[in-house]
Amino acid sequence: MQISILSMSIAALFYIAFFILAYGLVSKILQYKNTPAPLKIPTMPAPTTQAGVVFRMSKEVVFFESLFKSSKATWLFGWLFHFGLFLDMLRHLRYFIDPVWTWVIIIQPFGKYGSILMFIGLVGLLTRRIIVDRVRYISSPSDHLMLVLLLSITSTGIAMSFYLGADVISVKSFFIGLMTFNIQNIPSDIVLISHLIMVAALMIIFPYSKLLHAPGLFFSPSRNQVDNAREKRHLSKWAEDLEKN
Amino acid sequence: MADNKFDTPEIREYPIIPKLQRDVMSHSKPFIAKESHQEPLGFPGELVDDWHDVAIKKMGDLQSKYRSLQVYLDSCVKCGACTDKCHYYVGTTDPKNMPVARQDLYRKVYRRYFTFAGKYFPKLVGATDLTKDVLDDWYSYFHQCSQCRRCSVYCPYGIDTAEISMAAREVMDTIGVGQKYCNEIISKVHKIGNNLGLPGPALEDTLEGLEEDVEEETGVQVKFPLDVKGADVLLITPSADFFAEPHVDGLIGYAKVFHEAGISWTISSHASEAANFGMFIGSYENMRKLAMRIREAAIELGVKRIVFGECGHAWRVAYSFLNTLAGPWDFLDQNYPIPQHICEVTHGLIEDNKLKFDKSLNDDMILTYHDSCNVARASRMGDKAGGQFVIPREVIKAVCNNFHDMSKDTIKEGTFCCGGGGGLLTDDLMELRVKGALPRMEALRKVVEDHGVTHMAAICAICKSQFAKVFPYYDFSMDQIVSVHQLVSNAIILTGQDDENDENDGENHPQQDIDEAA
Numbered sequence: 001m002q003i004s005i006l007s008m009s010i011a012a013l014f015y016i017a018f019f020i021l022a023y024g025l026v027s028k029i030l031q032y033k034n035t036p037a038p039l040k041i042p043t044m045p046a047p048t049t050q051a052g053v054v055f056r057m058s059k060e061v062v063f064f065e066s067l068f069k070s071s072k073a074t075w076l077f078g079w080l081f082h083f084g085l086f087l088d089m090l091r092h093l094r095y096f097i098d099p100v101w102t103w104v105i106i107i108q109p110f111g112k113y114g115s116i117l118m119f120i121g122l123v124g125l126l127t128r129r130i131i132v133d134r135v136r137y138i139s140s141p142s143d144h145l146m147l148v149l150l151l152s153i154t155s156t157g158i159a160m161s162f163y164l165g166a167d168v169i170s171v172k173s174f175f176i177g178l179m180t181f182n183i184q185n186i187p188s189d190i191v192l193i194s195h196l197i198m199v200a201a202l203m204i205i206f207p208y209s210k211l212l213h214a215p216g217l218f219f220s221p222s223r224n225q226v227d228n229a230r231e232k233r234h235l236s237k238w239a240e241d242l243e244k245n
Numbered sequence: 246m247a248d249n250k251f252d253t254p255e256i257r258e259y260p261i262i263p264k265l266q267r268d269v270m271s272h273s274k275p276f277i278a279k280e281s282h283q284e285p286l287g288f289p290g291e292l293v294d295d296w297h298d299v300a301i302k303k304m305g306d307l308q309s310k311y312r313s314l315q316v317y318l319d320s321c322v323k324c325g326a327c328t329d330k331c332h333y334y335v336g337t338t339d340p341k342n343m344p345v346a347r348q349d350l351y352r353k354v355y356r357r358y359f360t361f362a363g364k365y366f367p368k369l370v371g372a373t374d375l376t377k378d379v380l381d382d383w384y385s386y387f388h389q390c391s392q393c394r395r396c397s398v399y400c401p402y403g404i405d406t407a408e409i410s411m412a413a414r415e416v417m418d419t420i421g422v423g424q425k426y427c428n429e430i431i432s433k434v435h436k437i438g439n440n441l442g443l444p445g446p447a448l449e450d451t452l453e454g455l456e457e458d459v460e461e462e463t464g465v466q467v468k469f470p471l472d473v474k475g476a477d478v479l480l481i482t483p484s485a486d487f488f489a490e491p492h493v494d495g496l497i498g499y500a501k502v503f504h505e506a507g508i509s510w511t512i513s514s515h516a517s518e519a520a521n522f523g524m525f526i527g528s529y530e531n532m533r534k535l536a537m538r539i540r541e542a543a544i545e546l547g548v549k550r551i552v553f554g555e556c557g558h559a560w561r562v563a564y565s566f567l568n569t570l571a572g573p574w575d576f577l578d579q580n581y582p583i584p585q586h587i588c589e590v591t592h593g594l595i596e597d598n599k600l601k602f603d604k605s606l607n608d609d610m611i612l613t614y615h616d617s618c619n620v621a622r623a624s625r626m627g628d629k630a631g632g633q634f635v636i637p638r639e640v641i642k643a644v645c646n647n648f649h650d651m652s653k654d655t656i657k658e659g660t661f662c663c664g665g666g667g668g669l670l671t672d673d674l675m676e677l678r679v680k681g682a683l684p685r686m687e688a689l690r691k692v693v694e695d696h697g698v699t700h701m702a703a704i705c706a707i708c709k710s711q712f713a714k715v716f717p718y719y720d721f722s723m724d725q726i727v728s729v730h731q732l733v734s735n736a737i738i739l740t741g742q743d744d745e746n747d748e749n750d751g752e753n754h755p756q757q758d759i760d761e762a763a
Contacts, residue, residue, distance in 0.1 A: 216320030
């Protein structure tokens with residue numbers, strides 16, 4: 001089988017994107033992990049046990065509890081987008097596993113509508129960014145472009161799922177091929193190819209942009225620390241060294 | 246009073262989010278520290294020649310030492326959730342007082358020098374060089390943050406602007422641009438032991454005077470011990486408690502509680518200050534040096550417990566940091582929390598029925614309670630999360646008949662800073678302080694109108710001083726701010742108290758009971 005230049009290029013792009021994403025993310029996570037938190041600074045009232053911290057963090061990750069407290073509109077659009085993204089990513093698992101797990105098959109229809117939630121959320125967030133003077137003030141071009149990129153990925157995805165269709169069999173064999181280093185042809189479908197190029201771009205941007213909020217949340221001392229400063233002495237390495245002088 | 250060249254904001258009937266007005270507070274800058282304020286803290290006396298490089302190096306150093314800083318600089322998505330949460334934004338409408346915009350003054354420099362995107366695409370991600378103009382903005386706006394942590398409650402990632410402000414102030418100190426108010430005070434504590442520079446003999450005089458006052462008023466010899474070796478409790482209290490109104494009435498309250506409970510206690514002339522301004526300037530080393538005075542005093546006096554008086558940021562440093570900075574406290578009595586808040590002590594005694602009160606002695610007041618920001622969002626009292634909200638209110642309710650909370654979104658974890666916290670309680674920032682007080686003034690005005698509230702109680706020296714100063718701008722009077730332990734002091738019935746002489750005793754209080762108690 002002849003592998004087209006297009007397929008070779010997309011394959012190369014995804015190898016590069018994956019490498020940058022993995023390397024960038026792992027080094028950032030290691031940086032966060034290895035940077036000491038010398039003082040106890042949980043935002044109070046805070047849980048007094050580790051289990052409590054897991055509960056607090058789960059509420060943040062799943063329901064965006066703090067955002068809910070601060071702005072209902074931002075919460076609604078933000079949560080719709082993230083929840084839709086989550087469903088849709090689960091749905092996309094079918095392109096990477098063979099045979100497809102049963103639960104992934106079951107959620108396919110939900111995943112499909114996840115893209116609609118994403119779309120509504122993103123449009124809401126972009127609108128807010130443009131019309132609310134305070135949010136417009138704090139926005140850089142990159143903040144707008146990030147939403148535009150996500151909207152474009154979502155729109156091309158919706159177009160393929162609901163209207164144009166795509167040769168999903170070939171897409172799947174392409175990605176399985178990528179994973180087994182046995183490159184296959186990708187259909188030269190302009191909507192599909194733009195969808196894929198934009199996803200690769202997002203992967204590349206991820207570790208060098210505000211998308212770091214995803215790992216960042218788990219390392220946020222104001223959210224992940226236990227409130228037990230009086231009971232347990234908390235001492236970082238550099239603070240300990242200071243005591244030796 | 247400071248020259249009034251600004252307009253006091255109007256109390257709004259329906260507090261809506263104000264429209265932003267660019268740079269209306271860019272002129273607000275505290276006095277710069279002189280060489281004599283800088284050097285005792287280990288900072289250069291004036292702007293160093295290679296300040297740009299020194300600052301960038303310091304930023305890198307801080308990012309490697311504080312996970313909070315590194316994570317917060319990376320994680321903000323500019324969602325805008327915090328933009329209307331800062332009292333300084335609400336009061337001034339300057340967009341750089343929105344928490345995210347304040348952080349961005351630092352973040353844009355971080356991005357330029359420390360991130361790939363900022364190095365190669367600065368315009369795209371809003372990264373800028375560290376210029377003299379940027380430094381001016383830093384000096385102005387990082388001294389318009391009271392480190393109250395309200396933004397961190399509402400941020401989906403818990404980003405705390407206080408952490409960024411502290412870092413910025415430390416960078417500025419390192420290049421010789423310090424703030425006079427904080428650094429002068431810290432150098433006084435290093436030298437003398439308290440913020441006021443009140444030496445031991447003056448302190449002794451003051452405390453003797455208080456003993457005389459209390460004896461005259463109650464007929465009971467309530468001691469205010471200083472440097473008494475072998476006392477059980479070392480009381481660490483803000484130095485404002487030694488002389489300023491209404492602080493000193495709070496100190497009298499602590500003394501009466503200790504007296505009545507039979508707890509032996511002492512103040513230390515070596516550690517006669519609860520407030521730790523090292524936190525305001527973000528300097529771990531200075532904060533630690535100040536905290537070590539408490540350890541030295543505790544060892545020197547051989548006490549068993551440490552109790553802190555009413556002071557907000559002090560309680561943060563005490564509750565959250567003292568164990569880290571000056572621990573371990575293995576030589577103290579482990580049956581008590583180390584350190585303990587005076588409200589915890591009083592609350593415990595009330596629960597054990599060790600104190601007697603005549604609540605009607607506070608009937609001339611209808612009270613509300615101001616949750617001090619650093620007590621509310623950076624510390625705890627008692628053994629349950631949220632005890633810092635419950636315990637002071639229970640103390641107030643045990644000694645007063647009339648209490649009404651302010652509206653829900655302005656108390657507890659959502660409380661508004663008084664407007665003078667975090668090293669801003671200085672006359673050269675009067676405009677900022679008055680404007681920053683707006684959200685609290687609006688909430689107070691509401692309970693005054695709805696419930697006839699006459700007084701607001703607080704447990705922080707900064708809050709008390711700040712409100713005493715800004716109340717008149719909002720048509721309140723300065724004596725409407727009271728200490729929680731002032732209320733305790735008013736209502737407590739001391740064993741052996743002679744009540745006939747009580748000047749407040751216009752009406753007939755249940756005298757028999759009191760006499761019997763005597």
